[in-house]
Amino acid sequence: MNDIRLVDETLDINLTLTYNLSIQLMLDGFSFCIFDSVRDKFIALYHKQLNVNNMSIEDYCKELNSFIENEDVLFQRKYKKVKVLYYTEKFTFVPTPLFDKNNLNKYISLNFDTNNTERLMINELHNAEAVNIFSVSEKKIQLLEAYFANVKIYHQSLPVVETSLVTYKNKTKVFKVIVDVHDNSFDLLVIKGRKLILFNTFSYSTDDDFSYFILLVYEQLKLNPEETEIIFMGNIHKKDEKFIKIKKYIRHIKHEKLDEGFLYSYTFFDIPAYKFSNLLSLQKCE
Incomplete structure (x- = not known):
């Protein structure tokens, strides 16, 4: 870019x-x-x-x-x-009913390391109840x-998770996959109506890596690539090799639009x- x-x-x-x-x-x-x-x-x-x-x-x-x-x-x-x-x-989600601020170190110890040059932060995702x-x-x-x-x-998870859960809240029987693409990583969100199914960050070094991780999510969550739409945002365009490759496997692909x-x-x-x-x-x- x-x-x-x-x-x-x-x-x-x-x-x-x-x-x-x-x-x-x-x-x-x-x-x-x-x-x-x-x-x-x-x-x-x-x-x-x-x-x-x-x-x-x-x-x-x-x-x-x-x-x-x-x-x-x-x-x-x-x-x-x-x-x-x-x-x-370096992040982890905890369901709101199970969250206890006194257990922060316990939560992060299972997911990532920190040191004295870092500050721990908390975001409440109200729509995701996390x-x-x-x-x-x-x-x-x-x-x-x-x-x-x-x-x-x-x-980075908060805007895409919270706004997507509102945008697609009435699509209760349909899975949506939203991918925010960066130069060497991407964030992948899966929702169904107002339910958060998955949010994760993947690092990649090749276009094949990029396709592999997305298709792996489809496979593990049993999403039908002929039916489940994927929506891209961030650093990816229609002539991008990553876009061209993933289009071979997933039928319905589009880019995010500006909020009206x-x-x-x-x-x-x-x-x-x-x-x-x-x-x-x-x-x-x-």
Whole structure:
């Protein structure tokens, strides 16, 4: 993915206290999105691609700090709300009725390791009736907190899970598979009506790996590839080899569309609607 800078000419730097700022932190880059809460309109989107494998936390923070300081004076302003969408494979879901905040270490010990450079966070997924416990880099979050007040942090699962369960709540007899694709990993969600069946993150290095993991989920959950639709978002397009390969095995494939409940600057139509679906969906989450 290339760097992106989309700004509507109606954006007013003096009105940022009426704007919501959403920030997406991924391993291979970061994005900033500005939403006008008065007009219910997305008015700016910035993306910085980091073409470095295994970048250290320190180098990542240097890039992020430089972007905030130098990309646009907008990012030194105060905002009505600031939300951070944090991508990490270190997470685990616990059913809400079984969740006990006093047992956090017990939950994570079964799923991932942490150290003193990380901070444990909790998101409640009300529609999924689950609590997500996840780990974030202390340095990355402290950097953002130094610039922005009242930062709220969300795991990447929250927007796609919560919005999908609402969107397809009446499809009680139909499975839906939603896949958010990144350069070297993807998040896969399976739902049936308002029921969460599966959410997991898969790492891949080849297009064959990508197809294998998706088809493995279909096989293990006994999903019919002739009937069960798969919906893609993120970094995948119709001419992508990954897309072409998976289309050989799954009949019904489509890309996510923009949420019709919001307005969008005309500049947003310069990129595919599905590219930043999860980040834009964060606007619906509290």
